[in-house]
Amino acid sequence: MKYGVIGAGAMGYRYGVLLQENANVEVDFIDTWEPNVEKVREQGGVYVSRDHADKHLVPVNIYYPEEYQGHPDVWIIFKKQMQLAEELKRDAAAGIFHDDQYAFSAMNGLGHFEKIEEYFDKDKMVAGTAMIATVLNGPGDVDFIGPKNGEAMHMAPYNDKEPDAVMKEMESDFNRATLGPEMATNYLGMCMTKVSFNAVCNTLCTMFEINMGQFNEYDGIDEMAKQLFDEAHDACARAGIQMIETRQQQVQSVLDSCVKLKYHYPSMYQDFSKNRPTEVDYINGYIAKVGRDNDYVCRTHEFVTHEVHLAETMRQFK
Structure with a gap:
């Protein structure tokens, strides 16, 4: 099959490059960040490292939406939650979406599938989660964190039915790409499990501006994690x-993960450190919303959501 990646950022590059290099399938990248597109065209591809070593140039095809004439079988979508609606609107206006295409996304947080469903048949949508750490060093320069063949991900049909033939072929391609796919049938439970993981690692590392190995130095992280997970599981149980x-x-x-990815700064911290808005509302804030919608107050998630926004606001005084 042929793939198109919407969002040539850290995770978009990770999926696209591994599919291109390991699964030997055709991949096109669509991006709207001009410095990234122009840098890739200038240097003839994207520079890829793994754990800050073996930096090499990987040739890729990259396009702005308005100039793209291809017709991939599957769109892989990786944008920041806050940018997704505008991105999809621009892509649709450019005419790059077609009724026969499938859409896959393993973005952090929740709230994106409803936006994607505005443009794709829900029976052709695949939800995903990725236990994969990646850093975009800058335009056209990405670092894959973690050992080769250490990637792990889940995927599930968005309609909660059994995967069809195309979805099974996607799983096969992801497997050959060494992305470590595991098929599930409960997309929301799968995604909420990953959201609750990010609500611990991403959020706490961001609040204290530390990597995961430094987080692991505190002997109370299991208790902190348990408190946040208990609230998330209680909220989800009430929501069915x-x-x-x-x-x-x-x-x-x-x-x-704190051992395996000890040098990794989670994506929320990467945004925070570069003075970009974080996705905390789609992670801890989403868990808190599930709780509120089901007569349960996730007090810790509510509090840390405010704490991250407070930290964002205080950057103006530094």
Whole structure:
């Protein structure tokens, strides 16, 4: 199959490059960030490193939406939550979406599938989550964090039905790309499990401006994680959402990730450190909303959402 990646950022490059290099499929990149598009064209591709080493140039095809004439079978969508609606509107106006195309997204947080559904048939949508750490150093320069073949992800049909033939072919391509896919059938429980993980690692590392290895130096992180996971699981239970991991499994996932990705600064911190808005409203804030909608107050998630926004506001005084 042929793939198109919307959003040539950290994760967009990760998926597109691995599909292109390991699965030997055709990939086109669509981006609207001019410095990135022009840099890639100037240098003839994107520079790719792994764990800050082995930097090399990977040739890629990159386009602005308005100039794109291709017709991929599957769109892989990776944009910041706050930018997605405008991106999809621009892409649709450029005429790059077609009724026969599938859409896959493994963006952080929740709230994006409803936006994607405005342009794609929900029976052709695939939800994803990715336990994959990546850093965009700058335009045309990306760093894959973690060992080769260490990537892991889940995917599930957005309609909660059994995967069709195209979805199974996507899974096969992702597997050959070494993205470590695992198919699920409960997309919302799958996604909420990842959101609750990010609500611990991304948010706490951002608040204290630390990487995951530094976070692991505090001997109370398991208790902090448990408190946040308990609220998330309680809120989801009231909403009838079945998580795909238990509370203890999620705590252990945090501890394991802090060792495996000890030098990684989560994506929320990357945004915060560059004075960009964070996605906390789509992570801790989303969990808090699920709770409020089901007569349960996630007090810790509510509080840390405010804390991150307070930290964002205080940057003006530095």
